[in-house]
Amino acid sequence: MDKFDAMRIFVEVAEANSFVAASRKLDLSAPAVTRAIARLEKVLGVQLFNRTTRHIRLTDTGARFFDDAKRILEDLEQAEAMANGSYIQPKGELTITAPVLFGQMHITPILTEYLQANPAVTANALFFDRISNLIDEGMDIAIRIGPLKDSSLYATRVGHVQRIVCASPEYLKEYGTPEHPSELTDHRIIQATTVEPSTSWRFSSPKGKVSVKVTPRMNCCQNGAAICAASHGFGITRLMSYQVGEELKAGVLQRILKDFEMDPLPVNIVYLGGQKANAKIRSFIDLAVERLRANPFIDH
Amino acid sequence: MDKFDAMRIFVEVAEANSFVAASRKLDLSAPAVTRAIARLEKVLGVQLFNRTTRHIRLTDTGARFFDDAKRILEDLEQAEAMANGSYIQPKGELTITAPVLFGQMHITPILTEYLQANPAVTANALFFDRISNLIDEGMDIAIRIGPLKDSSLYATRVGHVQRIVCASPEYLKEYGTPEHPSELTDHRIIQATTVEPSTSWRFSSPKGKVSVKVTPRMNCCQNGAAICAASHGFGITRLMSYQVGEELKAGVLQRILKDFEMDPLPVNIVYLGGQKANAKIRSFIDLAVERLRANPFIDH
DNA sequence: ACTATCTATTACATATTTTGAAATTATCTA
DNA sequence: TAGATAATTTCAAAATATGTAATAGATAGT
Missing domain, CATH: 1.10.10.10 (Winged helix-like DNA-binding domain superfamily/Winged helix DNA-binding domain)
Structure with a gap:
């Protein structure tokens, strides 16, 4: 049989x-x-x-x-x-996970492009800010920001991002621009809890690591809200560079304390089983790597 | 070939x-x-x-x-x-959520049995009376009481429970047993806010729906406190049938206004992604369904 | 309650495919 | 050039698969 x-x-x-x-x-x-x-x-x-x-x-x-x-x-x-040699269209279901804002801003456009090119594939985009187990949750692909732990997975690095501190130019004009992390204690702080869950903000400088205890005036469990508040000049916040690319470029937000930023965090596309991934997954990864590497808001 | x-x-x-x-x-x-x-x-x-x-x-x-x-x-x-089924040895972390009392009374015993049988699994039991988003909070399994909304989830119905009104026999002897919901206005009411957050208690009768505005003498945000107060003969309260199964059986509390109870509420075990549910989740669900269906305090 | 009907299954003879031993062909090594 | 060995083909026996017809069980409609 x-x-x-x-x-x-x-x-x-x-x-x-x-x-x-x-x-x-x-x-x-x-x-x-x-x-x-x-x-x-x-x-x-x-x-x-x-x-x-x-x-x-x-x-x-x-x-x-x-x-x-x-x-x-x-x-x-x-x-x-x-x-x-006869090419057929990939089909089936593709499940992908990414951090919320990264997914919304950088993955969604890639995904729609992919879906347009592959009409027989349906996608499942699960964007959330907790790390999930690829295997347990039936994911095909995940975008991970930060050092990787699970070594049983295959990863392709597409660049790196950073935690950056920023505020609107108006705010900085009125209250002054901090030149050292320690000055943050005197400023109005907007805390984006998913980026920096603790109120100790860590920095690195030529003289070594610095940790500053901040007292946030506003706590946001949604990064989008922190961006909004900072853009409106309410105070200083700390976010991921990819989250505020547009705002920095437009000058709505200004990056400060650049010399004290921690080491950059790698951005990886993670998937199961190396060359063993099937055509559907491979083709998405190929596209995603290309697009993300060309993304101006992700460093290389 | x-x-x-x-x-x-x-x-x-x-x-x-x-x-x-x-x-x-x-x-x-x-x-x-x-x-x-x-x-x-x-x-x-x-x-x-x-x-x-x-x-x-x-x-x-x-x-x-x-x-x-x-x-x-x-x-x-x-x-x-x-x-x-030859490969499955459940392992990893299992996160489950349920309403507080339901969890304490009916899920905990199942969970301990499960953990005993599956030493490689660690459990995370989060019992609270607000509805959480399974995906956002990384839940594997949730027990939901009442009609389901989110249709992207898989659910297995294990029975139904009811909102019931009850009081201790002593109290009823002293103050009389209401025969109609409207009589509740003359009684001492203990309000369990998580069960019935509003002070309008709704009933159904052969003649249609009845809504009674009660004025609680005591407000409990903990169901356990309401049970305790009612058992001590302080007054009449409204709870879920599964919460007072033991008390009713022992005669500490007495169910009243049975003919005016609303339609029963389904009890469901809810989980993500059917086919993707892995061994850990499936095996727990299998056990839980069996035990809950055999539970005398849940109707079928 | 009964019957017609449709579905899944089994029986069985027939057709097809698969199998390995032996024979054949081709390449490499000494 | 001969000997050895790997891949292939041949061929008859064995195993398997197939469809038709028959069987059994459940349902719907009268």
């Missing part, structure tokens, strides 16, 4: 929710379908369908295997097409 | 760089190997190996297909292992 054929039959049956319907669609006899499924179940040692003589229904494991089978068949189809 | 077998043979041949060596390793005859590869090449319409009668060497497309084939076979192996 060809296992892949059996899987194709299985997928068809599961979608049609009927053996006969699937047999008609696949141009097979009904017994052929029954037998294919029966064998698959025997090989797996698991019931895939609950059946009566008139109805069938996927079991829980069946439903899980259905997803797997579908993905694997798609993957196989791609691989075969690749081998014989 | 079984394409799956053919691919396995192909991978083996490519790794051994020899047909005979692969045949020995796979316990097959040499012709079987030759034929399998020949067929695979025919199906793909592509040369996979350059061969002389004495040597073989992967072609470029062969090398690429080798990577793909290996990945697909691994993926399939995983999927099969997943299906027949």
Whole structure:
């Protein structure tokens, strides 16, 4: 028996929710379908369908295997097409995660471009500021900012960003521009909790590390709110450089204490299994690397 | 031909760089190997190996297909292992949220049982009475009481509970047992704010909905305090049926106005991404569903 | 309650494919 | 040039797959 054929039959049956319907669609006899499924179940040692003589229904494991089978068949189809040189469009579901603002600002445009070019792919963009487990949560690709820990993953570095301190020119004009981190204690501070959860802001200088305890007048659990408040001249905040690229360029915000910034944080595209990633994932990564490397708000 | 077998043979041949060596390793005859590869090449319409009668060497497309084939076979192996359940040993961190009292009374015992059975899992139980976003807060599983809104989540219904009105027999003896919601205005009311945040208590009767404005003598933001106060005969309170199962059974509290109770509220176990739910999550859900369905304080 | 109908499954004879031993061909090494 | 060995082909036996027809079970409509 060809296992892949059996899987194709299985997928068809599961979608049609009927053996006969699937047999008609696949141009097979009904017994052929029954037998294919029966064998698959025997090989797996698991019931895939609950059946009566008139109805069938996927079991829980069946439903899980259905997803797997579908993905694997798609993957196989791609691989075969690749081998014989006939290009076929990637299809299926692509799940990607990134920090909230990074995702919104820098990944979304890439993703829409990718989706436009690959109409058969549906995307799942999960932007949040906590680190998730790629495998557990079924992610295909993650954007990570900062040093990497999990070494079982493959990563491509696309540049680096920095924690920067900034305020609006109006604010600085009125209250003065700090020349040393220690002066921050006298200023109105806007705290973006996702960037810098602690109220000790750490800096580095030629003379070594400096830690300054700030007392925020405003706490934002949303970075966007901190940007907004700082732009309106309320005070000084600390953010990621990629979050305020536009504002810095437009002069709405001004970068200060540049000489005391900590080491830059790498930006990585992280994914499972190196060259083993399939066409869908590889093609997205290729595009993303290219676009992110060309992104003026990410340093290289 | 079984394409799956053919691919396995192909991978083996490519790794051994020899047909005979692969045949020995796979316990097959040499012709079987030759034929399998020949067929695979025919199906793909592509040369996979350059061969002389004495040597073989992967072609470029062969090398690429080798990577793909290996990945697909691994993926399939995983999927099969997943299906027949042989691989799963849950491990990692499991984060679960539930309403405070529901968690304390009904989830904690299940969780401890689960942790005992799965020593490699650590749990994070977050019990609070506000609804949190599963994704944002990194929850794996949530227990939700009431109708579900977020349809992007998967849910398994385990039963239903009700808002019930109750008081101690002593109190009822002294002050009388209300026969209609409207009589509540004359009674001492203990308000459990998390169950019924408004002071309008809504009921349903054969004649339609009834809303009664109560004036609580005591406001509890902790359900446990309301239970305690009612048990001591202070007054009438309104709680969830699962919160006072023991008290009702022991006769410490007595359920009143039963004919005017609103429709029952479903109890659901909610989790992300069905097929992607991993062993850790699935196994907990399996256990929790079983235990909760057997729970006498939850109706079915 | 009964029957017609449709679905899944089994039985069985037939057709197809797969198999390995042996023979063949080609290349490398000594 | 001969000997050795790898890949391939040949061929008959064995294994497998297939479709038709028959069976069994469930449902819907009368």
